[in-house]
Amino acid sequence: MSSIQLLPDLLINQIAAGEVIERPASALKELLENSLDAGATDIAVQLEAGGIKRLVVRDNGGGIAKEQLPLALMRHATSKIASLDDLQRVASMGFRGEALASMAAVAQVTLTSRNANAAHAWKIEAADGTQSGAAPAAHPQGTSVEMRELYFNTPARRKFLKSESTEYAWCEETFKRIALSRPDVAFSLQHNGKSIWQLPRHDLAQRITAILGAEFGQHAVNVERQIGALHLYGIAALPAYSRSTRDEQYFFVNGRFVRDKVLMHAVRQAYQDILHHQRHPAFVLFLDMPPEQVDVNVHPAKSEVRFRESQGIHQFVFHALQDALSAPMAAVEETANP
Ligand code: ADP
Ligand code: MG
Numbered sequence: 001m002s003s004i005q006l007l008p009d010l011l012i013n014q015i016a017a018g019e020v021i022e023r024p025a026s027a028l029k030e031l032l033e034n035s036l037d038a039g040a041t042d043i044a045v046q047l048e049a050g051g052i053k054r055l056v057v058r059d060n061g062g063g064i065a066k067e068q069l070p071l072a073l074m075r076h077a078t079s080k081i082a083s084l085d086d087l088q089r090v091a092s093m094g095f096r097g098e099a100l101a102s103m104a105a106v107a108q109v110t111l112t113s114r115n116a117n118a119a120h121a122w123k124i125e126a127a128d129g130t131q132s133g134a135a136p137a138a139h140p141q142g143t144s145v146e147m148r149e150l151y152f153n154t155p156a157r158r159k160f161l162k163s164e165s166t167e168y169a170w171c172e173e174t175f176k177r178i179a180l181s182r183p184d185v186a187f188s189l190q191h192n193g194k195s196i197w198q199l200p201r202h203d204l205a206q207r208i209t210a211i212l213g214a215e216f217g218q219h220a221v222n223v224e225r226q227i228g229a230l231h232l233y234g235i236a237a238l239p240a241y242s243r244s245t246r247d248e249q250y251f252f253v254n255g256r257f258v259r260d261k262v263l264m265h266a267v268r269q270a271y272q273d274i275l276h277h278q279r280h281p282a283f284v285l286f287l288d289m290p291p292e293q294v295d296v297n298v299h300p301a302k303s304e305v306r307f308r309e310s311q312g313i314h315q316f317v318f319h320a321l322q323d324a325l326s327a328p329m330a331a332v333e334e335t336a337n338p
Contacts, residue, residue, distance in 0.1 A: 008129075009075070009129060010105055010128065010129030012075070013075055013098075013101050013102055013104070013105030013106075013129075014105045014106055014153075014154055016075070016098055016101075016102050016105075016300070017102035017103070017105050017106040017154075018157070019299070019300040019301070020096075020098055020099055020102040020300045020301065021099070021102045021103055021106060021107075021150075022301075023150075023161060023162075023167060023170060024047070024050060024051025024052055024055055024150055024161075024167050024170070024171055025051070025167065025170035025171045025173070025174040026174075026301060027051070027055055027099075027103055027107075027147055027150065028045065028047075028051060028055060028057070028171050028174050028175065029174045029178070029301070030094070030099035030100075030103070031055075031057035031099075031145050031147075032045070032057060032174070032175070032178045033093035033094055033178070034057075034093075034094060034099065034100075034143075034145070035057060035059035035061055035143070036093055036178070036182060036185065037061075037080065037092045037093050037094055038059060038061025038062045038063070038142075038143060039061045039062050040059035040060050040061035040142065040185065041060060041184070041185055041186065041201070042059065042060045042185070042186045042187075043057065043058070043059045043060075043185060043186070043187050043188075044056075044057070044058045044059075044187075044188045044190075045057050045058075045171075045175060045187070045188065045189045045190065046058075046190045047168065047171055047189070047190065047191045047192070048191075048192055048193075049164045049192070050163070050164035050165065050166070050167030050168035050171065050191075051147075051150070051167055051168065051171045052149075052150050052151075052161060052164065052167055053148065053149065054146065054147070054148050054149075055146070055147045055148075055150075055171075056144060056145070056146045056147075057144070057145050058142065058143070058144040059142045059143055059144075060140065060141060060142040061142050061143060062115060062116070062141075062142075063113045063114050063115030063116065063118070063121075063141055063142055063143055064111075064113040064115060064143060065115050065117070065118070066118065066122040066134050069111055069113065069122060069123075069124045069134055070124060070131055070134075072100055072111060073100050073101055073104045073109065073111065073124070073126050073131060074097075074101055075097065075098055075101035075102075076096075076097045076098065076101075077097045077101070078094065078095055078096065078097030080092040080094055080095045080097075081095045087297065088291070088292050089290075089291040089292050090291060090296070091254075091291055093255070093256065093302075095297075096297075096300065098300070100145070103145075103147055104126035104127065104129075104131075105129065106150060106151050106153065106154050106157070107127070107147045107148060107149055107150045107151070107152065108125070108126075108127040108147070108148040108149055108152065109125070109126045109127065109145065109146065109147050109148075110123060110124070110125045110126075110144075110145070110146040110148075111123060111124050111125075111126070111143070111144075111145055111146075112137050112139045112143065112144045112145075112146075113139065113142070113143040113144070114139050114140065114141050114142065114143075115141065116141060120136055120137070120138070121136070121137040121138060121139035121140075122134040122135065122136060122137060123135055123136075123137040123139075127153075128153055168191055171191075172189065172191075172196070175187070175189050175197065176211050177250060177257040178257070179197070179199055179207065179211060180207060180208065180211055180250055180252075180284055181252050181255050181256070181257060181286075182255070183201070183202040183203055183204045183206065183207035184201055184202075185201065186199060186200050186201050187199045199211075204234075205217065205235075208235060208284055212248060212282075212284070215241065216235075216237060216241060216248070216282060217235065219237050219238045219240045219241035220235040220236060220237045220238060220241065220282075220283075221235065221236055221238065221324045221325060221327065222234075222235055222324065223235060223236050223283075223285060223320055223321060223324040224320075224324075225316070225319075225320035225323075227316065229289060229290050230287070230288075230289050230313075230316055231286075231287070231288040231289070232285060232286070232287050232288075232316065232317060232320045232321075233285070233286050233288075234283065234284045234285035234286050235283065235284055235285075236281065236282075236283040236285065236321060236324060236325060237281060237282040237283060238325070239271070239274050239275050239276075239279070239281075241282055242275055242276070242279035242280060242281060242282065243279065243280045243281075243282050244278075244279065244280065245280060246280045248282035248283070249264075249267075249280070249281070249282065249283060250283065250284045250285070251263050251264075251267075251283070251285050251287070252285070252286045252287070253287050253288075253289070253294060253296075253305055254287075254288055254289065254291060254294065254296075255286075255288075256296060256302060256303075256305075257303065258303055258304065258305050259303055259304065260304065260305055262307060262310045262313060262314050263287070263313070263314075263317060265314065266313075266314045266315075266317035266318040266321070267281060267283065267285075267317065267318075267321060268281075269318050269322075270317075270318050270321035270322040270325060271321075271325070274325060285317075285321075287313075287317065289313075292308075293307065293308045293309065294306065294307050294308065295307075295308075
């Protein structure tokens with residue numbers, strides 16, 4: 001057996017990239033979250049070839065100072081937490097400081113940014129573990145991150161990518177999730193030069209209609225319940241609008257899209273008596289709670305969570321949803337049999 005050696009940084013980042021940057025859509029998610037963390041109110045996405053060839057996210061957020069640009073691309077470098085205490089009540093979408101470093105290890109990355117104090121923008125380029133120095137660039141306040149040729153230097157991984165149209169579909173789904181989570185932010189999406197989505201700033205109802213269509217809202221009830229620091233709100237479709245797939249199920253915990261067994265079980269149970277078992281409910285629900293009661297640091301992609309009081313959360317969601325769903329049903333029955 002050979003002797004034990006420390007892995008070089010590039011290889012460490014390439015290994016980590018397997019978890020953080022699984023496909024173009026995961027890069028898109030990380031970049032959109034970075035823009036939101038930077039306080040952006042307008043975010044534009046451009047994709048080419050499903051995001052494999054080129055993926056750009058441009059925002060009007062706070063920007064990054066010139067001296068900090070090289071740090072942004074380094075692993076475990078973050079401006080969002082500084083201690084274990086911060087980690088336990090993290091409110092930002094990011095905090096692991098590995099997204100940009102992972103991207104730069106498996107793609108060609110250009111980071112262009114201008115913060116409020118700078119006379120102009122600066123950009124740096126990174127690929128294969130090396131970085132260029134900062135060069136002057138033209139960019140309004142905010143940041144653009146461009147990722148090109150994903151997995152150009154890790155061909156084994158590139159083979160796992162699906163067709164351009166499948167990768168595009170994943171990117172679009174990621175875009176919709178994030179756009180639903182932040183109706184107060186304007187978003188746009190272009191694919192291969194064609195404009196697909198143009199979303200101005202909205203309220204939640206407008207954003208849901210823009211993304212899921214008017215029919216969804218016409219067959220849905222409002223959900224709203226607050227007990228102490230637990231707050232559930234959003235809309236849930238009535239059985240008339242049920243689906244044959246789980247494609248319109250959006251659950252956000254503290255603003256983050258999650259796929260969680262406890263929450264899904266509570267939802268299923270609330271629909272149990274009113275929905276045929278082969279149909280799937282459609283909903284957009286937001287659960288807000290104190291960050292220290294939910295651990296989002298379960299997986300690098302942060303789409304899994306762990307609740308400290310999962311039983312209590314289950315009950316809360318189940319009852320809130322069951323009550324919301326039964327109210328209009330009762331009203332409909334009354335009008336049917338006066
Ligand atoms: P994390 O988001 O976990 O901190 P990232 O690798 O995604 O790690 O980003 C590293 C750092 O780069 C961030 O902490 C932030 O300071 C900076 N950064 C990244 N994207 C942006 C952006 N769009 N606007 C401003 N700063 C950014
Ligand atoms: Mg990040």
